[in-house]
Each structure stands twice: as C-alpha cells, then as structure tokens.
Amino acid sequence: MTGVLASIPSPSSGTFSLGPLTLHMYGVMLLLGIAACIWLTGRRWVSWGGDWDLVFRVALWGVIFGVVGARAYHDITSWSQDPAIHQHWWGFAAVWDGGLGIWGAIPAGVLAGAIVVRHSGNSIRLMMDAVAPGLLLAQGIGRWGNYWNQELYGKPTSLPWKLRIDQAHQSGILSKYRSSGEFGYYHPTFLYEFAWDLIGVGVLLWIDRRFKLRRPALFALYVAWYTTFRTFEEILRIDPSHYFAGERVNFWVSLVVWVLSVGFFVWWQFFRREREEKPEVKKPRPIPKGPQMAVPKGRVR
Numbered sequence: 001m002t003g004v005l006a007s008i009p010s011p012s013s014g015t016f017s018l019g020p021l022t023l024h025m026y027g028v029m030l031l032l033g034i035a036a037c038i039w040l041t042g043r044r045w046v047s048w049g050g051d052w053d054l055v056f057r058v059a060l061w062g063v064i065f066g067v068v069g070a071r072a073y074h075d076i077t078s079w080s081q082d083p084a085i086h087q088h089w090w091g092f093a094a095v096w097d098g099g100l101g102i103w104g105a106i107p108a109g110v111l112a113g114a115i116v117v118r119h120s121g122n123s124i125r126l127m128m129d130a131v132a133p134g135l136l137l138a139q140g141i142g143r144w145g146n147y148w149n150q151e152l153y154g155k156p157t158s159l160p161w162k163l164r165i166d167q168a169h170q171s172g173i174l175s176k177y178r179s180s181g182e183f184g185y186y187h188p189t190f191l192y193e194f195a196w197d198l199i200g201v202g203v204l205l206w207i208d209r210r211f212k213l214r215r216p217a218l219f220a221l222y223v224a225w226y227t228t229f230r231t232f233e234e235i236l237r238i239d240p241s242h243y244f245a246g247e248r249v250n251f252w253v254s255l256v257v258w259v260l261s262v263g264f265f266v267w268w269q270f271f272r273r274e275r276e277e278k279p280e281v282k283k284p285r286p287i288p289k290g291p292q293m294a295v296p297k298g299r300v301r
Contacts (some may be wrong), residue, residue, distance in 0.1 A: 006160040008188055010169070014148040025148035030100075033138035034063055040134040040201075048130065049281040054120050058127065062113040069108025073101030102139065102230075103253055106223075123279035128216035133204040136222055140197030143190040154187025154236035163188035177238045187236050196229040213269065215279045220265035227258035 016023040042055040110128070117127045146152045150169035156177055162185035170178045178184065203225065208218055234251035241248040 008163045010150050026145035029145035033141035037134035037138035041131045044130045058113040062109040065112035066105040066109030070100035070105035073104025122282045125215035126279040129218040132219045132222035133201045136197045137201045140194045143193045146190040154189045173238045200225040217269045220261045223261035227254045230254040
C-alpha cells in the first residue's frame, strides 16, 4: 500500500466529453501554454512601449507555422517509430494524439513571427527577447499534455515521485523497460521539465531586469537553459528513437543547439563590436479622429 500511495497516478483517459464535444487534454494544455506565452509576452512588449495588436499577430502566425513545423519534424524523425502516424490517412497530422517536435516548432514559429515583426517596422531582435520567457513558460505548461496521454516518460524508478503508467500505455516504449504487471512506475519527465522551465522563466526575467543585454541575448539564454535540461532528459527517455553513437538523435540535436546558443551568447554579449543603432519599439501611429477645425494663431479671447 505504501508503494502505491508514494507515486503519481496517471489519468484514466486523456479526453473529456461535453455533450457532442470531445476535449483532448493534450490540445487543451497546448492552448493554455500558448495563452500564457501571449500574456507574458504582451505584458513585456507593452511595458517597452509596444502594442498588443502586434503581439496577437505574431502569436497567430507563429502558432500556425510552429505547429506545422513541430509536426513535420516528428513525422520525419519518427516515421518508423510512431505507429499512430500510419493508423489513418490523416495520421501524419493528428497533433491531438501527441507528436510535436520542439526542434521544428521554434524555428518555424520564430521565422513566421519575425516576418510579421519586420513588416511592422519593429525590431526582430527586441521581439525575440520579449517572447523568450513566454516560450519557456508555454513549453513547461505544454508538457502536461504528455501526462494526460501517458507518454514520453522516463526509465523505471522506485523514487517516491514515480509516475504510474498502466499496461496499455507501455506499448510505446522499448520492450526491455516494460513492466510485466498491470502497472509500471517511471520517471515523470513531464514534471521535471515543467519545474525546470518554470524556474527558467524566473531566471530569465531576473537577468533581463538586472543586466544590460544586447538583443537578442536573452533569447540565446532561453535556448541554452532549455537545452541544458533537454540533453539530460533524453538520457532518461525510453520511447523508441533513432540512435547515433549510443545516444538518441534528439540528445545530439539538443547538445549541438546548446553549444551554438551558448557560443552565440558569449560572442554576441561580450566580444561582438557594438554598433550605434539600438533596437527600439516602434510605437503605432495615432489614428486620426476626423477633420478638425484649424485654430487661428494669437491670443484666445
């Protein structure tokens, strides 16, 4: 009984039915993460003199292209590992069942958002730093979708915070890690990443207030912070994956991205020659309220 109580239970289902409407909790978590990112980014951008309209437009196109990029990365790298892709003709696009790769989401979403910001006349570098903490917050919240789907957990463990996974949801892991009983207990990697990302949001906000950064240095720190844990997390993960030199492919992807982000931050912040121009928010032009009567010069009587 003690072993059962000292564990994190998994939900019996990842969906809720509200009449004819079925809510997929994986999607709900993604929407909550997106909303949190928009809220935090908007507060930062407005405090710098910007407007909410640009934030909403960046979010719209960033999310659309981010989801497309995330799913494309998953389909390409997991085509032979994820049977759900081949269950239906539309399986390649079934994002509600999981399967979104952050390595495809961030580049595609940032590129789309950058195009919107450029057309607005604002600084892309400044917007990247405005959105950095929000992206990390969204990723942390979004990880709870893996909890509802009982997926992407870590190796078996007996720690008090072990995650209970039922037998039906152990089919998507390597056979040598599967439990022979009705339930198995594994590392709750979703919870680890949620905690790490939440701490990272606080760290990024503190650094941005405490130090003078050359934009987009904060975005580079966000990438470095995320990949620091993600590299470790890939060692814990036991879902099927391609391997290279004894490690999962995403382990090497994360490590390479970490090296690039840290290297970019050090060079950009400390060694790059500083130019005269300074990224600033371009304030929107005031909307004319209609024709106004000219006021004659001179003393008003």
